[in-house]
Amino acid sequence: MFPLLDLLRRGALHRTRVEAFSDGVFAIVVTLLILEVRVPHLEHGTVAELKHGLHEVVPKVLSWAISFIVVCKFWINHSYIFSLARHSSYALMWINALFLMAQAFIPFPTALLGEYPYNPLAVSFFGVVLLVNTLLFVWMHYYINAYLLHAHMHRVSRRTLLSRSMVGPACYALGAGLAWVSVWAAFAVYLLTPLFFIVPLQPDHGLAVAEGLLEEPSTTPKPYPGHSSVSV
Amino acid sequence: MFPLLDLLRRGALHRTRVEAFSDGVFAIVVTLLILEVRVPHLEHGTVAELKHGLHEVVPKVLSWAISFIVVCKFWINHSYIFSLARHSSYALMWINALFLMAQAFIPFPTALLGEYPYNPLAVSFFGVVLLVNTLLFVWMHYYINAYLLHAHMHRVSRRTLLSRSMVGPACYALGAGLAWVSVWAAFAVYLLTPLFFIVPLQPDHGLAVAEGLLEEPSTTPKPYPGHSSVSV
Amino acid sequence: MFPLLDLLRRGALHRTRVEAFSDGVFAIVVTLLILEVRVPHLEHGTVAELKHGLHEVVPKVLSWAISFIVVCKFWINHSYIFSLARHSSYALMWINALFLMAQAFIPFPTALLGEYPYNPLAVSFFGVVLLVNTLLFVWMHYYINAYLLHAHMHRVSRRTLLSRSMVGPACYALGAGLAWVSVWAAFAVYLLTPLFFIVPLQPDHGLAVAEGLLEEPSTTPKPYPGHSSVSV
Amino acid sequence: MFPLLDLLRRGALHRTRVEAFSDGVFAIVVTLLILEVRVPHLEHGTVAELKHGLHEVVPKVLSWAISFIVVCKFWINHSYIFSLARHSSYALMWINALFLMAQAFIPFPTALLGEYPYNPLAVSFFGVVLLVNTLLFVWMHYYINAYLLHAHMHRVSRRTLLSRSMVGPACYALGAGLAWVSVWAAFAVYLLTPLFFIVPLQPDHGLAVAEGLLEEPSTTPKPYPGHSSVSV
Structure with missing residues (x-):
């Protein structure tokens, strides 16, 4: 399916540095x-003047807050899918690099949204960037699931993974389209999409947690990460 | 108490990446x-002119220094409460994400304070932001203590933890209110609050240090981290 | 050959912190x-106006994207050569510091290129900076291969390593020269150079992967990192 | 000597997070x-104009380069002294926080130096900031050597450590004074100070390297870190 990637599939590197580099990028993007x-x-410098000034800053704070939550959501799911991989390959490093590039781009559409919150192009552009991020994330999840899964974990069927994972991209595509009708409808979709998937799905495909994570009997009956397909 | 969080309580992830991501955010906020x-x-470009220019920069340097100390205080206490947790859950990751969001916001009120140090709204706003940060921190401490504590550690009673932890928030609320009477009184409260709690409280609730930390007999008689409730 | 470095060759430090510091610098540069x-x-604030504004931003986005890919390429190869070292010495820390300094400089020529994409000096300067980065990287690879290699790994002959490693520098030097004839020719060379070496070379010199990386039998027949000389 | 610190001496925390946080701050400061x-x-946008523009940027690039080398020097020595500690205490975390605060301040005098390289106040201020950094570093080294040393390491006598460590601060104080006579003399001192101490001193006090660092017989006869007192 990806001939160039088959060549790249070589390499068996510890996940340590890919995770450290990614955590660094996530932390910087968010900050x-x-x-x-x-x-x-x-x-x-009067109080009334400052109150007025703070009011004007509210849209920027809101767009920052939305992006913060969105990037944290990506980060949490990134931790999850990397915990499934037995090691990293060069292909995974490159897919991850492309994904991080898309993450690092997020401050730009966020700033655009904070500056022109009623401009349909700015609102739509924000959705398109999140769409691209989600697609790259799904690709990475798909790749790990297909080639780098820990031996003791159940592989999710490609169809199941892709059909479940496409809910997120579909929502962002919808939002990017709706922006041209009503920016408020787009905002609602952008806000609801991550909220919808904040709770992990049932662990019905049996992806087990990486060995060694549970040090002692947990007080919760189902200690598995839970979402066999991560929707973002 | 938090039904959504009960669902999120699943997941048993190594603390490594949450800590790495958090350390990254702390390091960037501070810098x-x-x-x-x-x-x-x-x-x-004369010396006299530069001397004057440096004088004008002093309030900004001071507000930077206060924030640096405050964020370091949060970071040290963050290290402490995470060392109590046997692993991370999705709920902890999200509470932590909200807390880091509040930390990442600190540069804004700090810059505001440095620019308008005599404006009561700017001074009060700074206190409110620290108040929110402290409340989120207490929530995280409460959550770890209630659900994720290492098996060999003594759980602090909820009442004790909450009553002790509320000293910090109460101080910041007081400062935020006092700002409208006198900005100097508010500054004094902001400065004294962290100093008050820089020395850990007596280890009277017996929270033991995470296993394996003490590699050899310490020269100090009481090697425990000491503060059973962390006030910030 | 490097008498000062012979003195510096002392020291046997874990690679952990050099890698963490480097990952931090890479992550920040890229972001x-x-x-x-x-x-x-x-x-x-009209859509037409914003569309025009976004068009004008395209050269900056492109130069950002090129630099992102280039720095990720360096990062991936940095992970590779450090995985070959049994520990770090003071000399390696200093060569690495110089290399990271050159990496940290990349945002400046990138911004220059995004601002003046048709100015031959800006285009040539970009190539010279990448040339210096590549030479420092080759020096570091050479040093690890000569003095710090894991015992169970095959040492590549100096001649082989240097001859193979010089393809990258030669390309960037060519691009920096071509910029004075045609900026488009230079762009083509800059773009093709990393693409050329994205796939690791055959593992014909038998540099084995660091022990312990392969936790279980891999599904690919040749699990070695593959490039005995890393071209960048 | 430091009564407040005696209280703070409690706590036995893994060095992992202090080091990660510090590496993050170093990486950001440098970048x-x-x-x-x-x-x-x-x-x-002509070539001649850009050439002129690049010339004007040279002092800023130079002051950036000096600061980069200086901060890397601090980072390398920071790695060294932390490798001597068996664990971290709250006191060490706070001394380290003050030291990192001084490190994080370095970009300001650096920018000042790059903007007004011939202003004696700017040049002297740069030296004073490095002086403060060095003193905080010596304090931290002193503290680890006195209270947190690994059991199998030789403790350096306080007199020896302090007398040797004071070469760096003395040089920076000299430079800060000389700036009022001649900025060039100050530059020379600032440049020579780190070069002087780039090569570790003889390991005549026998501070051994932390156990486990040497995985296999080294090819160099003296594998010890070498500098019993780190001068910065």
Whole structure:
């Protein structure tokens, strides 16, 4: 299916450094976003003036908050799918690099959204960027599931994984389209999409947790990560 | 008490990546703050002019220094409470994400404080942000203590933990209120609050240190982390 | 050959912190680059105006994307050569520091390229910076191969390593020269150089993977990292 | 000597997170510095104009390069002294926090130096900041040597450690003073100070390397880190 990737499939590297590099990128992306929220310039420095200045900053804070939650959601799911992999290959490193590139791009559409929250192009662009991020994430999940799964884990069928994983991309595509009708409808879709998938799905495909994670009997009856297909 | 969180309580993930991601965010928050301290623009570049320019920068340096200490305090206590957890769950990851979001927001009120140090709204806003940070931290501590504690550690009673942990939030709330009377009184409260709790409380609730930390007999008689309830 | 380095060759430090520090620098370099892509300023905030503004931002996004891929390529190869080292010495830490300094410089020529994509000096400067980065990387690879190789790994002959490693520098030097004839020719060379070496070379020199990486029988017949000389 | 610190001496925490947090701060400080080197604004975008613009940027690049080397030097020595500690205490975490605060401040005097390289106050200020950094580092080294040393390591006598460690601070103090006579003399001192100590001193006090670092017989006769007192 991906001939170039078959060549890249070589290599058996510890996951340590891919995870450290990724965690670094996630942490920076999430924190850089606040730089867009600038201190308002005041003429006289009165309380009334500052109150007005803070009001104007609200859309930027909101778009920052949405992006923060979205990137954290990606990060949590990234931790999950990497915990399924027995090691990293060069192909995984490159797919991950492309995914991180898409993550690192998020501050730009976020700043755009904070600056022009009623412009349909800005709102739609935000959805398209999240769509691309989600597709790259699904590709990575698909790749790990197909080639790098720990031996003691159940492989999810490709059809199941892809059909489940496409809920997220479909939502973002819908939002990007709706933006041209109503920016408010698009905002609602963007906000609801991550909320919908914040609770992991039932572990009905039996993807077991990586060995050694459970140090002692857990107090919860079902200690598995739970989502066999991660929707983002 | 938190029905959604009961669902999220699943998952048993190594603490490694949550800690790495958090350390990254802390490190960036703490370092980004210096970006607000800008090089003064000089007309002729004389020593007298630069001396004047550096004087004007002092409030920004001070607000940066306060925030640096405050964030380091949170980081140290974050290390402590995570060392109590036997593993991470999805709920902990999300509470942690919200807490890190509040941490990542700190550069904004800090810059505001450095720009308008005599504006009561700016001073009060700084206190409110620290209040929110502390409440999220207490929530996280409460959650770990209730659900994720290592088996060999003594669980602190909820009442004890909450009553002790509320000293910090109460102080920041007081400071945020006092700002409207006198910004100097608020500054004093903000400065004294972390100093008050810099020394860990007596280990009277017997929370033991995570196994394996003490490699050899320590020269100090009481090698325990000491604070059963972390006040921030 | 390097008398000062012979003194520096002392020290036997875990690779952990060198790798963590390097991963941090790589992650920041890669993410900082997006800060150059600024939100366009619009007069009326119309869709047509924003579309025009986004068009103008395209060269910056492209130069960011090229640099992102280039730095990821360096990062992947950095992971590879460090996995060959049994430990770190002070010399390796200093060569690595110089290399990271050159990596940290990349955002500047990238921003220059995004601002003045048709200026031959800007295009040539970009190639020279990548040339210096590649030479420092080859030095580091050479050093690890000569002095710090794991005992169970085959040492590549110096001649082989250097002759193979010089393909990358030669390409960037060519691109930097071609920029004065045609910026498009230079862009083509810059783009093709990493693509050429994205697939690891045959493992004909038998550099084995670091022990312990392969936890279980791999499904691929040749599980070795594969490139005995890493071209960048 | 430090009564408050005696209370803080409790706690026995893994070094992992202190090191991760510190590595993050070091990596960001070192990379942030390049942000001060801005793309020159050109009227017509000609090669001659860009060449002129690049010339003007040279002092900023130089001050960035000096700071990069200085911070890397601190980082390498930080790795060294932390490898001597058997664990971290709250006191060490706080001393380290103050040290990192001083490190995080370095971008400001660096930017100042790059903007006003001939202003004696800017040049002297740079030296004072490095002086403070070095003193905090010596304090941290002193503290680890006195209270947290691995059991199998030789403790250096306080007198020896302090007398040797004071070479660095003395040099920076000299440079900060000389700046008022001649900025060039100060530059020379700033440049020579780290070069002087780049090669570790003889391991005449027998501080052994942390166990487990040497996985196999080294090819070098003296595998010890070598500098019993780290001068910075």
